[in-house]
Amino acid sequence: MSFSGFRSLQLRLAxxxxxxxxxxxxxxxxxxxxxxxxxxxxxxxxxxDLRAExxxxxxxxxxxxxxxxxxxxxLAAAYAAAPEDDLFAIRDANGRVIAASPAEFGERVAxxxxxxxxxxxxxxxGVGPEEVGENYYGLNVALQTSAGPMWISVARTEGxxxxxxxLLREFVFDTMWVIPLLMLATxxxxxxxxxxxxKPVREISQKAASIGPDATSVRLPEQSLPTEILPLVxxxxxxxxxxAKGFAVQREFTANAAHELRTPLAIVTSALETMDGxxxxxxxxxxxxxxxxxxxxxxxxxxxxAIALEFDTVDLNKVASSVVATMAPWAIAQHRTIAFxxxxxxxxxxxxxxxxxxxxxxxxxxxxxxxxxGTEVTVTVDCAGRIEVSDHGSGVPRKDRENIFKRFWRGPxxxxxxxxxxLAIVSETMRAHRGGVSIxxxxxxxxxxxxxxxxxxxxxxxxxxxxxxxxx
Amino acid sequence: MRLLVVEDEPRISxxxxxxxERAEFIVDTVxxxxxxxxxxxxxxxxxxxxxxxxxxxxxxxxxxxxxxAGNHIPILILTARDAVEQRVLGLDAGADDYLVKPFxxxxxxxRTKALLRRPGxxxxxxxxxxxxxxxxxxxxxxxxxxxxxxxxxxxxxxEHLLRRQGRVVPKSVLEEKLYGIDTELxxxxxxVHVHHLRRKLQEARASAEIHTVRGIGYLLVETEA
Numbered sequence: 001m002s003f004s005g006f007r008s009l010q011l012r013l014a015x016x017x018x019x020x021x022x023x024x025x026x027x028x029x030x031x032x033x034x035x036x037x038x039x040x041x042x043x044x045x046x047x048x049d050l051r052a053e054x055x056x057x058x059x060x061x062x063x064x065x066x067x068x069x070x071x072x073x074x075l076a077a078a079y080a081a082a083p084e085d086d087l088f089a090i091r092d093a094n095g096r097v098i099a100a101s102p103a104e105f106g107e108r109v110a111x112x113x114x115x116x117x118x119x120x121x122x123x124x125x126g127v128g129p130e131e132v133g134e135n136y137y138g139l140n141v142a143l144q145t146s147a148g149p150m151w152i153s154v155a156r157t158e159g160x161x162x163x164x165x166x167l168l169r170e171f172v173f174d175t176m177w178v179i180p181l182l183m184l185a186t187x188x189x190x191x192x193x194x195x196x197x198x199k200p201v202r203e204i205s206q207k208a209a210s211i212g213p214d215a216t217s218v219r220l221p222e223q224s225l226p227t228e229i230l231p232l233v234x235x236x237x238x239x240x241x242x243x244a245k246g247f248a249v250q251r252e253f254t255a256n257a258a259h260e261l262r263t264p265l266a267i268v269t270s271a272l273e274t275m276d277g278x279x280x281x282x283x284x285x286x287x288x289x290x291x292x293x294x295x296x297x298x299x300x301x302x303x304x305x306a307i308a309l310e311f312d313t314v315d316l317n318k319v320a321s322s323v324v325a326t327m328a329p330w331a332i333a334q335h336r337t338i339a340f341x342x343x344x345x346x347x348x349x350x351x352x353x354x355x356x357x358x359x360x361x362x363x364x365x366x367x368x369x370x371x372x373x374g375t376e377v378t379v380t381v382d383c384a385g386r387i388e389v390s391d392h393g394s395g396v397p398r399k400d401r402e403n404i405f406k407r408f409w410r411g412p413x414x415x416x417x418x419x420x421x422x423l424a425i426v427s428e429t430m431r432a433h434r435g436g437v438s439i440x441x442x443x444x445x446x447x448x449x450x451x452x453x454x455x456x457x458x459x460x461x462x463x464x465x466x467x468x469x470x471x472x
Numbered sequence: 473m474r475l476l477v478v479e480d481e482p483r484i485s486x487x488x489x490x491x492x493e494r495a496e497f498i499v500d501t502v503x504x505x506x507x508x509x510x511x512x513x514x515x516x517x518x519x520x521x522x523x524x525x526x527x528x529x530x531x532x533x534x535x536x537x538x539x540x541a542g543n544h545i546p547i548l549i550l551t552a553r554d555a556v557e558q559r560v561l562g563l564d565a566g567a568d569d570y571l572v573k574p575f576x577x578x579x580x581x582x583r584t585k586a587l588l589r590r591p592g593x594x595x596x597x598x599x600x601x602x603x604x605x606x607x608x609x610x611x612x613x614x615x616x617x618x619x620x621x622x623x624x625x626x627x628x629x630x631e632h633l634l635r636r637q638g639r640v641v642p643k644s645v646l647e648e649k650l651y652g653i654d655t656e657l658x659x660x661x662x663x664v665h666v667h668h669l670r671r672k673l674q675e676a677r678a679s680a681e682i683h684t685v686r687g688i689g690y691l692l693v694e695t696e697a
Contacts (some may be wrong), residue, residue, distance in 0.1 A: 129553055264479055266574040270487035273577045274494070292574050321688055327638040328685040340687030376686070 009201075010194050017190045021183040036168040043175040048139040048218040051154045055088055059098075059145035067092060067147030070098035084157070087136060089116075098150070105155070115140040115151035116124040124155055125173065200225050204233060214307050216361055217244065255302035261295045297421040300358055301407070303430045309352035311433075316381045316453075323360045324379050331368045331377065338364065341380040349453040351433055358431035360387060362422035363437075363449050371446065390448040396439050405437065426451075473588065474498040478508040478534075479550070480527050487682070488521065491577040492584065504528045509548035512543065519587050522567070529650040539566035546587040570694070580665040582638060589635060599634035602679030602694040606634050625650055626669040629662070631691040633682060642689040662694050666690055 054075060062068045069090060071079070079086055079101050089100035089109035100106025119141040140153025204220045211218045219237045222230065222399075269292060272285050324340040331338045360379070367377040370393035380388040396404060403409045407428035408420040423437075426449075430437045435453040442448055475492060479485040480503045489499045500515070502508045505526045512520065524531040535547065549570040568587050571580060589599060599606040603616040611627055613620045628649050633641055639695065646662045658664075670682045680694045 262574065263484065267481075267483040267487065269574055270484065270491065270577050272489065274490055297572075324685060325642070325688050328640045328683070328688065329638055329691060329693065332683050332691070337683070338685060340685070342687060379687075 013194045014191050025179050025183045039143045052152045056143040056145045056151050059147045061147040087155040089153045093149050108152045115142040117142045258298040260293045311350045313348050314351040314353045317342040320379050320381050327364050335373045336368050337376045339378045343381050343383045355429045359426045362426050363389045385453040387451040392446040395445050401439050473518045477501045479523040495581045523550045524549045535565040547640045601637050615678045625665050640685050640689050640691045
């Protein structure tokens with residue numbers, strides 16, 4: 001039988017157990033019934049044997065050498081009382097009927113082959129006109145009597161053992177209803193035991209659900225586990241160890257590769273700067289600038305992956321104004337402006353200032369690149385612990401909002417500059433702060449990116465907010 | 473003007489030297505801290521450019537030796553972005569400015585010049601941006617060679633913007649500068665002065681202009697040719 005349809009181990013065990021119980025109960029009942037009927041049958045046979053022996057004892061040799069049946073009065077009365085129920089016929093070794101009750105049975109028996117010393121049983125029907133339909137069960141046996149060997153046939157109506165059988169039937173069926181009940185009870189206990197037994201497995205699965213690329217250090221608990229499951233869990237933990245190592249190696253590689261690329265890139269950058277040339281040189285400079293940016297971002301991403309950020313109390317006003325001041329010359333060179341709108345009171349959050357500056361820098365960069373020439377990008381800090389960056393660009397299409405924070409994602413038709421890492425850095429930084437980043441539409445069609453922090457319960461959620469902070 | 477460059481990566485050191493020499497500085501380069509210590513002890517440099525990661529130790533330790541010993545040579549620190557904490561450490565230890573790698577050579581030269589222009593430093597007299605020339609001693613301003621008359625407060629603002637050319641000067645800093653001149657300062661004094669100054673520079677066809685960074689301050693940027 002295939003259990004592939006049942007995904008639950010508990011269900012599988014319960015079903016198997018149930019099938020086993022049903023089969024066992026059926027076999028037990030079958031054996032019981034069979035045994036009961038067997039007992040009834042053998043009781044019947046024994047009764048017939050006794051009768052045949054009684055008849056044999058009653059045989060006497062008459063004076064003329066003629067054998068004769070001399071039934072004790074009690075037996076004779078018994079046979080006479082129910083001649084249709086209890087039959088007998090005695091033949092001598094020549095097959096001549098010596099005695100029979102009723103005579104009709106004797107006539108029948110006269111035609112039968114000789115009896116053997118081994119008893120043979122037979123069934124018989126329709127002896128006498130009144131008894132048509134009456135069935136008999138009987139015995140043929142050759143016995144030694146004081147009048148020489150005799151062939152004795154005895155029979156009784158099948159109904160005559162009904163009492164025995166009904167007694168047995170009553171016993172069997174009175175007892176049998178207990179068996180399914182017992183089975184049900186056992187099954188119930190079994191299911192409870194299975195449930196309890198599988199509890200550690202459920203707990204492990206909950207623990208396992210929390211394992212991800214950001215939480216590679218989580219291991220499944222190995223204490224108080226059933227020995228059947230322990231090897232599996234130990235193996236899984238070992239596999240997790242190897243995976244975590246692989247992750248670490250990969251992160252380290254990214255960080256190292258990016259780090260090692262910096263110096264040669266810096267050399268190329270400086271060398272290109274000192275060269276005089278035409279437009280082609282300008283293109284080269286742009287290319288190298290892009291490579292520099294990519295390498296810096298790769299480093300940042302690798303660091304966010306690898307290092308647990310150290311947190312401190314940080315004033316969002318300070319972070320935001322510092323980023324705006326740093327980015328302003330660049331924005332002005334792009335013919336855009338940046339403005340900072342701070343809150344009156346310091347807004348203190350628990351954060352890593354450098355990581356936060358990096359994240360905000362990426363958001364501002366993104367906004368400046370998307371806002372039209374001559375317009376302003378506004379960085380706003382509000383007292384609810386949020387930093388908003390709004391631009392006057394074309395906004396972010398709703399369908400892209402989930403993807404925009406993924407690494408290396410770029411919108412269709414987007415300019416090729418940038419690696420698509422900036423917003424991933426923003427999202428991952430905010431996740432490390434247990435905060436989030438959301439996107440909303442501005443009244444004029446531009447986009448507003450909002451960084452929010454958990455120490456401030458989120459204010460009124462805007463209708464079009466799409467939180468990305470919890471996303472992997 | 474003689475500069476010391478302490479940088480262990482030979483190619484970068486070479487490129488920095490070349491760039492600074494094009495800006496008409498005399499440049500010595502050393503690769504390790506021990507050589508830097510010796511060079512600084514024997515030669516009166518006007519400024520030093522110091523990379524923090526050196527083969528024989530941290531550049532910060534060198535700073536920590538110099539300042540207590542009374543050596544106030546202007547020092548510009550070169551640091552990688554991932555060593556951001558070091559920037560703070562560097563400034564605490566007595567560095568005058570820092571530059572995050574990778575940097576543009578033009579930025580390095582601008583910052584070096586800014587260091588040398590600081591009060592008491594070598595380039596004390598003339599500040600330039602585009603065709604604007606500001607003589608800090610005579611307090612004379614000229615645009616494209618034509619003298620420009622500026623009230624004292626506007627002159628103070630321009631001087632400070634010139635000193636921090638290309639970088640945002642917070643409004644609060646400008647307010648402090650004005651406070652020294654005028655003890656009764658109205659809340660919108662800085663925006664008003666900047667407004668006048670901007671108009672005068674435009675009228676004089678200056679090739680640098682003052683941008684407002686709303687909520688932060690102002691910056692002076694050379695206009696593109």
